[in-house]
Amino acid sequence: MAIIEKGLGDDQHPSGYEAALDPWMSSLWSMLNQINHKFFPQGPDFVIPDMKLIDQPKVQITYHCNDEVDPQFLPNSDLKWIEMQIERARSMSPGKFNPNKNRPHCFLKMIKNQPLTRAGCEKDVRHFEFEFVSSAIEYEVGDILEVLPSQNPAAIDAFIERCNLDPDAFITVHTREIDNHLLHTCTTVKVPIKLKAFVALTMDVASASPRRYFFEVMSYFATAPHEKERLQYFASAEGRDDLYQYNQKERRTILEVLEDFPSVQIPFEWLVQLVPPLKTRAFSISSSPSAHPNQVHLTVNVVSWTTPFKRKRSGLCSMWLAHLDPEQSTHVPAWFQKGTLYPPPPSLPLILIGPGTGCAPFRGFVEERAIQSESGATAPVIFFFGCWNENNDFLYRDFWLSHSQNDGVLSKAKGGGFFVAFSRDQPQKVYVQHKMRENSRRIWNLLSEGAAIYVAGSSTKMPSDVLSAFEDIVSKEGGLPKESAVRWLRALEKAGKYHVEAWS
DSSP, X not given: OOSSOOOOOXXXXXXXXXXXXXXXXXXXXXXXXXXXXXXXXXXXXXXXXXXOOOOOOSEEEEEEOGGGSOGGGSXXXXXXXHXXXXXXXXXXXXXXXXXXXXSOSEEEEEEEEEEOSOTTSSOOXXXXXXXXXXXXXXXXXXXXXXXXXXXXXXXXXXXXXXXXXXXXXXXXXXXXXXXXXXXXXXXXXXXXXXXXXXXXXXXXXXXXXXXXXXXHHHHHHOOSHHHHHHHHHHTSSTTHHHHIIIIITTXXXXXXXXXXXXXXXXXXXXXXXXXXXXXOEEEEBOSOTTTSTTEEEEEEEOOEEEOTXXXXXXXXXXXXXXXXXXXXXXXXXXXXXOOSSOOOOTTSXXXXXXXXXXXXXXXXXXXXXXXXXXXXXXXXXXXXXXXXXXXXXXXXXXXXXXXXXXXXXXXXXXXXXXXXXXXXXXXXXXXXXHHHHHTHHHHXXXXXXXXXXXXXXXXXXXXXXXXXXXXXXXXXXXXXXXXXXXXXHHHXXXXXXXXXXXXX
């Protein structure tokens, strides 16, 4: 018999799962106190004032003398050495990295950095082209490229200085493991790495915001009374909303938080455990390997915004890529993985919906279909694209128009079509779903021929709005009740012919 109802937390909540955990825990303590007050002789709200119950960190750092390090592991510019250093750092990190992705699949070199949006408009979308500088990786249209961004060296130096660390020290990081209630250190042999390299490759010190537990641990190591009090408040259930205003809403970084509490000196072991891991960033590939051998292209929105307190913020990876100079030989660590948009055979009719940067994978689809059409018959393709303004953010305008003319794969002569919605070029908002409804007969004809649907773009309202438009089209053109249209589209999805790739 349950003594309290099950609690469910949402990690996507602005305050994380603690938003649901705090009131649930309070209810639990109260219920336990009602069952037996001996559980809490001083009351269920009693808090231990002397905060001495901090556990040991889950990791242990071993420092090595320089003469202990094999010369083959000392820094150099060889690609193989860089690859091994990334693997060593990420395999030692307690961050939740996929062990199969510690070593990059390859290294890329940027050869083109081209703005796709008009200078001065609200958006900055870039077209990036890369060449393989190590072994080439075979990929297909619809695949995903993951990139490990480089952090600002000045931010890394500032973090190391703020934490009184030796950037040139050689370290190994070991995970402490609990076995039969005895704490011991994992003894797996690991190759030492420079502390600065470990921080730069695994710890997101100047982009990600810390979680609430970071503030709790900081409070143990604060020596200034007013800082300790503030940190304890932030770590409490009562301070959750104020912590959200200070931390999450402003997207304060680890470095900024540490600088705001100068009396705090957290041991490196705790920092390694608590600093958010430096994650790879995933992008839909926007090229066909058949059209661009030895290359891979990306379409990237360069993220930047201003916080409520007018602090400038930007996306770590997108801004780093935007500042890369193709004339400089910067090596970009990369991984390839399968996406949810599976490559279609040339005989399959396609209905593509990709507003904004959602068009990225479909640029590769159209390139691939164009090459396939040179050697044989191909099925029709219709593409619905959407953006704000025709003159500001009509991404790949010439590309789409060229393929929609002169018997191109998007041309009406080939049974296809290209339709674009400019949402802000008229008083009434026009989106891709409006253009879909305007062309409902054309869509229904392709669906009747066995077409597959591919949707890519923002995960906000767009995918559901597009699905609703398809339901209306199937109901109207197929002469079906709305419920039957819904079941028809669900059957299409189960058959693997309705694909969605959405991102926040």
